[in-house]
Amino acid sequence: MHGFYTEQRTKMKLGLERKINFILIYAVVIPILLIIIFPFLVMVLTSLKPSDEIYVSPPYWLPKKLLYKNYVDIWRYVRLAHYFTNSGIYAIGTTVLTIFVALPASYAVARINFRGRMAFLFLILVTQMFSPIVVIISLYKMMAFYHSLNTYRSIIITYAAFNQAFSIWLLTGYFSSIPKDIEEAAMIDGCSRFSAVLRILIPLAKPGIVATVIFVFIWAWNEFLIVFTFISTDKLWPLTLGIYGFIGKYKILWNYLMAVSFLTTLPVVVLFLLIEKQLVSGLTAGAIK
Amino acid sequence: MNDMRNGYLVKATKITRTEKVAYVCLLPSLVLVTAVIFYPVIKTFISSFFAMDLYGNIEHFAGLNNFKRLFKEDIFIRVFINTLYWTLGMVVPTIIISLILSLALNNRFFGRKFSRAILILPWAASIMISALLWRWLFNGEYGMVNRLLHDLHIIKNNIHWLASPKTSFPAMIFVGIIISIPFTTVTLLAGLQSIPDELYEAARVDGANKIKVLFKITLPLLKTVFFIVTTLNFIYIFNSFPIIWVITRGNPANQTDIIITYLYEKAFLYQDFGIASALSVITFLLLLIFSVLYAWLLYRAED
Numbered sequence: 001m002h003g004f005y006t007e008q009r010t011k012m013k014l015g016l017e018r019k020i021n022f023i024l025i026y027a028v029v030i031p032i033l034l035i036i037i038f039p040f041l042v043m044v045l046t047s048l049k050p051s052d053e054i055y056v057s058p059p060y061w062l063p064k065k066l067l068y069k070n071y072v073d074i075w076r077y078v079r080l081a082h083y084f085t086n087s088g089i090y091a092i093g094t095t096v097l098t099i100f101v102a103l104p105a106s107y108a109v110a111r112i113n114f115r116g117r118m119a120f121l122f123l124i125l126v127t128q129m130f131s132p133i134v135v136i137i138s139l140y141k142m143m144a145f146y147h148s149l150n151t152y153r154s155i156i157i158t159y160a161a162f163n164q165a166f167s168i169w170l171l172t173g174y175f176s177s178i179p180k181d182i183e184e185a186a187m188i189d190g191c192s193r194f195s196a197v198l199r200i201l202i203p204l205a206k207p208g209i210v211a212t213v214i215f216v217f218i219w220a221w222n223e224f225l226i227v228f229t230f231i232s233t234d235k236l237w238p239l240t241l242g243i244y245g246f247i248g249k250y251k252i253l254w255n256y257l258m259a260v261s262f263l264t265t266l267p268v269v270v271l272f273l274l275i276e277k278q279l280v281s282g283l284t285a286g287a288i289k
Numbered sequence: 290m291n292d293m294r295n296g297y298l299v300k301a302t303k304i305t306r307t308e309k310v311a312y313v314c315l316l317p318s319l320v321l322v323t324a325v326i327f328y329p330v331i332k333t334f335i336s337s338f339f340a341m342d343l344y345g346n347i348e349h350f351a352g353l354n355n356f357k358r359l360f361k362e363d364i365f366i367r368v369f370i371n372t373l374y375w376t377l378g379m380v381v382p383t384i385i386i387s388l389i390l391s392l393a394l395n396n397r398f399f400g401r402k403f404s405r406a407i408l409i410l411p412w413a414a415s416i417m418i419s420a421l422l423w424r425w426l427f428n429g430e431y432g433m434v435n436r437l438l439h440d441l442h443i444i445k446n447n448i449h450w451l452a453s454p455k456t457s458f459p460a461m462i463f464v465g466i467i468i469s470i471p472f473t474t475v476t477l478l479a480g481l482q483s484i485p486d487e488l489y490e491a492a493r494v495d496g497a498n499k500i501k502v503l504f505k506i507t508l509p510l511l512k513t514v515f516f517i518v519t520t521l522n523f524i525y526i527f528n529s530f531p532i533i534w535v536i537t538r539g540n541p542a543n544q545t546d547i548i549i550t551y552l553y554e555k556a557f558l559y560q561d562f563g564i565a566s567a568l569s570v571i572t573f574l575l576l577l578i579f580s581v582l583y584a585w586l587l588y589r590a591e592d
Contacts, residue, residue, distance in 0.1 A: 104314035138329035161325030222415035272413035
């Protein structure tokens with residue numbers, strides 16, 4: 001009997017909770033999600049409008065005439081293929097350099113007990129606070145001094161440095177979550193430390209490494225301030241600068257601009273959805289434990 | 290823990306072979322970070338005490354002159370207040386909204402996966418592009434924000450959002466909040482999901498109600514994640530250059546500038562590298578003070 005009553009009470013309580021959740025979801029989640037998706041919906045709708053439907057007041061929600069042709073025209077209107085290539089070079093270059101530098105450092109932090117370990121971690125994490133804006137003036141002067149303004153290398157090196165904190169944080173977390181035993185056994189069996197890492201640790205940490213790679217790639221793909229400061233020639237512009245370049249024109253062709261923005265955003269959103277789960281678990285792994 | 294134990298074993302005499310391996314592994318990262326981040330920070334600090342020419346070459350020692358010149362500018366107070374307004378006006382609502390959102394999303398409901406996919410849109414997209422989208426949406430004549438408010442019968446006449454700082458600055462703060470919500474919510478959500486179910490069950494058996502569970506279990510356990518998210522948010526928001534640069538560029542007459550956009554303008558438009566360096570130092574110190582203060586407050590509250 002007693003059990004029956006408690007069960008009933010729990011059920012009633014669950015019902016109440018369900019109601020609270022229901023209200024929470026409809027009163028908070030849906031309005032916020034609508035606000036978040038709103039600009040992206042307008043982006044897509046604007047990108048499908050013909051030019052004479054852009055400057056209309058009040059604006060129409062839907063294009064009167066759906067114009068997919070904008071997506072063809074923009075490749076001629078701006079040097080889109082060119083910007084895509086540059087964005088790719090910056091993003092891939094940054095990813096490669098970042099990972100090659102951050103991997104050994106993360107390995108050392110996660111696996112080796114050495115003096116100065118905490119000092120190193122602190123030093124690296126502190127760089128998260130030195131946002132690019134604080135150093136941009138001195139960096140600009142340095143790049144000018146080494147004749148590196150308007151080069152791919154100026155961007156890739158700077159990006160890689162600013163991604164160290166985050167990458168090392170993530171990678172160290174992943175490495176630490178993998179048990180040491182197998183590597184140690186391999187090393188006792190005469191495997192060198194290097195090949196133990198290469199053959200055992202790296203393959204096991206692959207999901208974490210992939211997440212880090214994609215995150216750095218997206219960061220570099222989206223960056224604006226540094227590339228805006230170091231790169232002034234159109235020839236080396238990535239997509240972000242190509243898009244920003246639209247604003248300078250005397251009348252902004254928003255339909256084209258939105259089409260370019262859509263094409264720029266699409267690949268990173270897809271990549272992001274692929275790694276989101278791993279990225280977040282990596283982010284909080286260190287924090288919870 | 291291991292660290293400590295090894296610290297005793299190794300003693301402070303010889304560098305072991307494994308330690309050498311570690312140092313070699315760290316070297317590339319250290320070199321990169323030192324060259325690109327620490328060295329320029331130090332250089333900026335030093336050069337803020339020197340007079341510089343239009344190309345940023347050091348001319349002579351100037352003491353606190355750059356700082357004095359900066360404080361004498363009429364607009365500086367405005368920019369400083371704007372920065373506080375910008376940062377607090379964004380961090381506080383972002384955290385509150387994200388906390389509620391993450392609590393809601395922590396439940397199973399129809400369309401939860403879809404919701405999360407929408408939620409990450411502003412996180413994945415370039416801030417520059419988001420800023421540009423909102424600039425178009427807030428357009429007084431052709432923008433969809435006015436259209437929407439018309440359709441909902443909230444306004445009768447078009448609001449020229451970006452024409453006056455009174456509306457453009459809050460509008461940009463709104464944009465900032467929207468952009469900051471995804472990262473904050475998703476991270477808090479991960480924090481929530483890491484709280485073991487047994488704790489909730491135990492509380493339920495004890496007859497604790499939902500509010501009590503929230504304040505006695507959920508929030509205290511979420512503290513570390515909460516701290517990290519708030520600090521990172523603070524740093525990101527303080528440094529979010531593209532929103533203002535793309536939407537108003539600090540106009541009209543620097544009324545919507547914050548320290549970092551003002552700094553950028555001083556350096557790369559007016560080439561006043563002295564004042565710009567002074568501003569960099571102030572930015573750095575502000576970030577440092579806030580972070581330390583916040584950490585201290587949080588740890589004091591814990592005791």
